[in-house]
Amino acid sequence: MSQQELQKYPAASLRQFTERIFLLCGLPDDDAVRAADVLITADLWGIDTHGVARLKNYYEMLAGNFINPRPEIRIVRELPGTATVDGDNGLGLVVGPKAFELALEKAQAVGVGWVGVCNSSHFGIAGYYPHMALAHDIIGIAMTNTTPQVAPLWGAERMLGTNPIAIAFPGLEEPPVLIDMATSAAAYGKIENAIRKNETVPRGWLIDGEGRETTRPQDLGDGGAILPLGGDREHGGHKGYCLAAMIDLLCGVLPGANWGPFVPPFPYYLKSPGRSVGKGIGHFFGALRIDGFSDPVEFKQAVDAWRRVMRATKPAPGTQGPLVPGDPERLAHAVNLREGIPLLPSVVADLSELAARTGLAFTS
Amino acid sequence: MSQQELQKYPAASLRQFTERIFLLCGLPDDDAVRAADVLITADLWGIDTHGVARLKNYYEMLAGNFINPRPEIRIVRELPGTATVDGDNGLGLVVGPKAFELALEKAQAVGVGWVGVCNSSHFGIAGYYPHMALAHDIIGIAMTNTTPQVAPLWGAERMLGTNPIAIAFPGLEEPPVLIDMATSAAAYGKIENAIRKNETVPRGWLIDGEGRETTRPQDLGDGGAILPLGGDREHGGHKGYCLAAMIDLLCGVLPGANWGPFVPPFPYYLKSPGRSVGKGIGHFFGALRIDGFSDPVEFKQAVDAWRRVMRATKPAPGTQGPLVPGDPERLAHAVNLREGIPLLPSVVADLSELAARTGLAFTS
Numbered sequence: 001m002s003q004q005e006l007q008k009y010p011a012a013s014l015r016q017f018t019e020r021i022f023l024l025c026g027l028p029d030d031d032a033v034r035a036a037d038v039l040i041t042a043d044l045w046g047i048d049t050h051g052v053a054r055l056k057n058y059y060e061m062l063a064g065n066f067i068n069p070r071p072e073i074r075i076v077r078e079l080p081g082t083a084t085v086d087g088d089n090g091l092g093l094v095v096g097p098k099a100f101e102l103a104l105e106k107a108q109a110v111g112v113g114w115v116g117v118c119n120s121s122h123f124g125i126a127g128y129y130p131h132m133a134l135a136h137d138i139i140g141i142a143m144t145n146t147t148p149q150v151a152p153l154w155g156a157e158r159m160l161g162t163n164p165i166a167i168a169f170p171g172l173e174e175p176p177v178l179i180d181m182a183t184s185a186a187a188y189g190k191i192e193n194a195i196r197k198n199e200t201v202p203r204g205w206l207i208d209g210e211g212r213e214t215t216r217p218q219d220l221g222d223g224g225a226i227l228p229l230g231g232d233r234e235h236g237g238h239k240g241y242c243l244a245a246m247i248d249l250l251c252g253v254l255p256g257a258n259w260g261p262f263v264p265p266f267p268y269y270l271k272s273p274g275r276s277v278g279k280g281i282g283h284f285f286g287a288l289r290i291d292g293f294s295d296p297v298e299f300k301q302a303v304d305a306w307r308r309v310m311r312a313t314k315p316a317p318g319t320q321g322p323l324v325p326g327d328p329e330r331l332a333h334a335v336n337l338r339e340g341i342p343l344l345p346s347v348v349a350d351l352s353e354l355a356a357r358t359g360l361a362f363t364s
Numbered sequence: 365m366s367q368q369e370l371q372k373y374p375a376a377s378l379r380q381f382t383e384r385i386f387l388l389c390g391l392p393d394d395d396a397v398r399a400a401d402v403l404i405t406a407d408l409w410g411i412d413t414h415g416v417a418r419l420k421n422y423y424e425m426l427a428g429n430f431i432n433p434r435p436e437i438r439i440v441r442e443l444p445g446t447a448t449v450d451g452d453n454g455l456g457l458v459v460g461p462k463a464f465e466l467a468l469e470k471a472q473a474v475g476v477g478w479v480g481v482c483n484s485s486h487f488g489i490a491g492y493y494p495h496m497a498l499a500h501d502i503i504g505i506a507m508t509n510t511t512p513q514v515a516p517l518w519g520a521e522r523m524l525g526t527n528p529i530a531i532a533f534p535g536l537e538e539p540p541v542l543i544d545m546a547t548s549a550a551a552y553g554k555i556e557n558a559i560r561k562n563e564t565v566p567r568g569w570l571i572d573g574e575g576r577e578t579t580r581p582q583d584l585g586d587g588g589a590i591l592p593l594g595g596d597r598e599h600g601g602h603k604g605y606c607l608a609a610m611i612d613l614l615c616g617v618l619p620g621a622n623w624g625p626f627v628p629p630f631p632y633y634l635k636s637p638g639r640s641v642g643k644g645i646g647h648f649f650g651a652l653r654i655d656g657f658s659d660p661v662e663f664k665q666a667v668d669a670w671r672r673v674m675r676a677t678k679p680a681p682g683t684q685g686p687l688v689p690g691d692p693e694r695l696a697h698a699v700n701l702r703e704g705i706p707l708l709p710s711v712v713a714d715l716s717e718l719a720a721r722t723g724l725a726f727t728s
Contacts, residue, residue, distance in 0.1 A: 079475030081445040082656030110474045111443030116657045139618075152686035155677035159686075169613050177613065179606040185599060202598050211680030229593060229600050234566050235549060236593050236604075242543040242689045243607075245674075249533050249541065253666045254503075254657050260673055277669065292446030293480045293618050302617045305641065309624055310609075313519035316575030322516035322523075325606045 007348065008340030009363065014052050015040045017351070017362035021055060024358055025062035026069035027094065035093035038124035041131075043341045046332030049189040050125045052343070052362075056350040057267040058091065066267075067091055067121055073098050080110045084255045087120035089280060092144075096123035096283055100132060100142065103287040107138055111292035116255030119279035122146070122266045127180030127329065130168035133287055134176050137296045141286035142166045145251040145258075147265045148273075150184045150244055151225035153237040156211025158225045159261045162188060163247035168326070170290075172300035174307050178326030183243040185227040191217045204231030250284040257282025371712065372704030373727060378416050379404045381715070381726035385419060388722055389426035390433035391458065399457035402488035405495075407705045410696030413553040414489045416707070416726075420714040421631040422455065430631075431455055431485055437462050445470050448480045448619045453644060456487035456508075460647055464493045464506065467651040471502055475656035480619030483643035486510070486630045491544030491693065494532035497651055498540050501660045505650035506530045509615040509622075511629045512637075514548045514608055515589035517601040520575025522589045523625050526552060527611035532690070534654075536664035538671050542690030547607040549591040555581045568595030614648040621646025 015036050022032035035058075043051030061067040071090030075083050083102055087095035099117045106113025123129075126142045133140030146161030166180035186205040194201045194217040201217050208214040209223025213232070220226065228240025252259025258278040265272065290296045307324050315321035336342075343351070351362045379400050386396035399422075407415030425431040435454025439447050447466055451459035463481045470477025487493075490506045497504030510525030530544040550569040558565045558581040565581050572578040573587030577596070584590065592604025616623025622642040629636065654660045671688050679685035700706075707715070715726045 077655075077657060079653065079656040081471075081477075082475035082653065084657045107445075111446035112476055112478050113445075114476050114652060114656075139614075151680070152674055152677055154680045154683040155674075155686040156680045157678045159674060159677050167610050169617075177609065179610055181603045181606050183603070185594075204599050207680065211678070211683075229603055230549075231599060235568050235595060235599070238687075238689075239545045239547070239593055240600075241686070242545050245541065245689060246531050246543055249667065249670065250503075253533075253670055254654070254663060256658060256662075256666075259666075259670060277666070288478060289443065289446065290618070291441075292443040292478075293441060293448045294620060298620075299618060302620075302623075302641070303613065306613065306617055306623060310516055310519075310523060313516055313523050314521045314575070316515070316518045316520045316571065319518035319575075322519040322605070323602075325602075325609055 006342035006344065008342050010340050011040055011044055011337055013363060014043065014341060017355070017360055018052060018055055020360050021059055021354060021358060024360070025059065027091070028070060031091075031094045034097050035091055038093045038097070038128050041128055042125045044333045044336045045125070045127070045329035046336065047125050047329070048342070048344070048347075049187070051341070052351060053347045054122075056354055058093070059354060061121070061267050062091070071095065075102070081106050081112050082114050084116045084118065087117055087280060089119055090121070092121040092123035092281070092283070095120040096129065096142075097132070099283065100129045100140065100285045100287075103140075103285040104133060104136060104138060107287035107289045111289045113287045115285045116250070117283040117285070118255040118257035120257070120281055120283055122281070123283055125180060126164040126166035127168070127178055127326075129285060130166050131176075131178060134168055134170045137170065137290045139167065139169055139288040139290060141288075142283065143247045143251050144283045145248045145263050145281055147263055148261045149188060149220075149226050150228055151207055151211070152245070153228060153233060153241045156207065156209070156225070157223070160228075160241075160244040160248055161263055162226065163244045163251070165243070165247060169303050170300055171303045171307060172297065174304040175330055176326060177303060177307065177324055178329060180329075183229050183240055183247060185229055185231050185240065188226070191220055191226070204235065247284070251282040252278065254284070255282050370706035370708065372706050374704050375404055375408055375701055378407065378705060378726060381719070381724055382416060382419055384724050385423055385718060385722060388724070389423065391455070392434060395455075395458045398461050399455055402457045402461070402492050405492055406489045408697045408700045409489070409491070409693035410700065411489050411693070412706070412708070412711075413551070415705070416715060417711045418486075420718055422457070423718060425485070425631050426455070435459065439466070444474045445476050446478050448482065451481055451484035451644060453483055454485070456485040456645070456647070459484040460487035460493065460506075461496070463647065464496060464504065464649045464651075467504075467649040468497060468500060468502060471651035471653045475653045477651045479649045480614070481647040481649070482619040482621035484621070484645055484647055486645070487647055489544060490528040490530035491532070491542055493649060494530050495540075495542060498532055498534045501534065501654045503531065503533060503652040503654060505652075506647065507611045507615050508647045509612045509627050509645055511627055512625045513552060513584075513590050514592055515571060515575070516609075517592060517597060517605045520571065520573070520589075521587070524592075524605075524608040524612055525627055526590065527608045527615070529607070529611060533667050534664055535667045535671060536661065538668040539694055540690060541667060541671065541688055542693060544693075547593050547604055547611060549593055549595050549601075549604065552590065555584055555590070568599065611648070615646035616642060618648070619646050
């Protein structure tokens with residue numbers, strides 16, 4: 001089904017519904033607003049897997065007491081430029097922004113701030129965080145570890161998450177450069193879509209439960225795994241594995257969260273790993289004050305120039321030439337804000353069920 | 365020709381020869397020792413493209429006054445946790461370690477230090493830097509931009525370097541996890557090798573001068589380009605492009621070095637880009653004090669556990685199971701230290717020529 005055929009819903013209605021759901025779950029006002037903003041931003045940017053499509057899961061985790069709606073987030077260790085934060089088993093959509101704000105504060109104080117987080121849960125789209133930093137003339141960086149779905153190169157089982165990294169650079173006259181990418185060969189959502197459509201997936205995305213290359217997306221559910229970015233050894237799969245490892249060590253091992261195959265699933269009421277090696281899932285945030293390195297205006301002018309040079313690259317055949325990272329999200333944002341957010345029927349069904357259970361409406 | 369058939373040379377002899385060459389070029393004693401250490405470490409780790417194979421190029425750049433043998437490296441801007449360093453057109457093998465030491469000092473002071481560098485040149489293997497930090501219980505990070513050889517996804521020309529990133533995590537009883545990777549689909553050295561052997565390269569490595577996929581390595585020299593990690597769009601080439609962009613923006617744009625297609629070539633006396641947008645090439649270094657986030661002993665125990673868990677992954681068919689990043693380099697180091705460093709005949713010829721020109725011997 002193409003985006004055009006989908007029913008569209010005003011972002012403001014979905015935002016209000018999401019805020020009210022979170023309030024009903026016991027979140028404080030500010031936290032409900034923030035958590036809803038993370039989800040609606042994903043939908044506005046066209047990252048529909050990470051928006052209100054997940055609201056029912058968050059609701060179930062809160063309603064089932066798997067997640068603490070009023071966490072006491074505390075700093076367990078810090079230096080002027082660093083901290084580790086314990087998220088008190090709160091919603092990642094709340095813990096993440098608070099921890100990132102701490103990184104911003106530290107950057108204001110000493111030029112740079114890095115904050116590790118344990119005892120958190122899924123924090124939404126990674127790109128939300130560096131986007132928060134742009135207005136402060138700060139380069140923000142966000143990483144998180146996630147439920148194991150990816151095999152290390154030469155492994156035949158899931159040991160690492162799709163572990164995304166995001167970073168953003170402000171422009172002066174031009175839009176920012178915003179990078180937000182998983183470190184696996186393919187996003188889980190793409191594999192889900194292939195299963196729904198009964199299609200095969202490209203070689204280099206998946207292995208089956210025996211570690212053999214497969215194009216059957218169903219094999220992922222039968223003990224298979226997603227390959228790291230690069231795919232096989234010949235195409236740099238060891239590099240994707242290295243990136244996922246780096247993010248797991250920074251987000252999981254360093255702040256004392258679970259890591260590798262022990263990262264709990266999203267949502268929590270699903271099958272859990274047999275062993276716990278830390279608290280919840282982990283994030284790692286960085287904030288670099290631009291004026292700690294360069295004149296901010298000159299830097300932003302240079303980012304503008306960088307964008308124009310990349311956009312002017314000779315196009316490959318059959319393409320319009322390279323995009324600049326963040327442009328697809330920015331274009332989707334403009335369309336979705338104007339026309340409404342297109343929702344898949346299964347998401348509409350989930351939201352309708354939530355509406356029926358709570359007495360709230362998402363189509364105000 | 366396999367490694368076994370190559371003539372091997374004691375690391376100590378090559379080190380002494382390299383130090384003396386740098387001294388002859390006018391480097392101060394300490395700088396000559398450091399620069400030689402960066403090169404010999406590459407050879408010991410088995411990264412033979414980045415070791416004494418490049419000594420002749422460095423010599424030519426110094427002898428031809430393209431590089432300043434006695435740079436006055438200065439801090440042009442700083443905050444407690446940040447700095448930008450101007451390398452005064454020095455050898456990257458000297459400027460890099462000094463800038464990284466500044467990052468370490470800043471981390472000692474406030475927990476974390478990030479240092480951008482402009483006006484530098486090729487800094488050797490990226491992994492050298494985080495390896496320097498291990499003994500201090502600091503997680504080191506190194507990135508550099510490099511001569512443009514890589515096309516952005518959907519581009520048909522070289523706009524970005526193979527832009528590597530390296531990071532290392534110390535273990536307690538086990539060896540460190542050391543990641544050092546280019547962000548392109550394949551290393552330039554592999555393409556050179558295919559040309560030498562008159563072989564084709566895998567699909568997903570290269571495009572020709574028209575932006576079409578090619579398996580002819582010669583096409584790289586005829587206006588083609590290396591693809592970013594991931595290769596085409598279907599396999600995540602946009603992610604490799606994002607990584608190369610991130611590193612170019614941090615290393616080039618932020619500290620005021622050249623960036624993108626304007627990064628000067630290595631060696632400098634080769635064709636130069638038509639335009640300069642900054643000074644020299646750029647690096648970006650990070651240093652994170654482990655005790656700013658976690659108890660160092662507990663952290664290192666957890667890194668040991670992480671290693672053991674990854675090594676115990678069920679192996680894919682026909683493999684011994686996943687390696688841990690850094691293990692190939694560590695194993696090569698043990699062998700090469702004991703048996704000597706295997707050098708290609710072309711490298712031996714270069715070193716012999718250098719020996720003849722300088723009156724020094726590399727086979728003491």
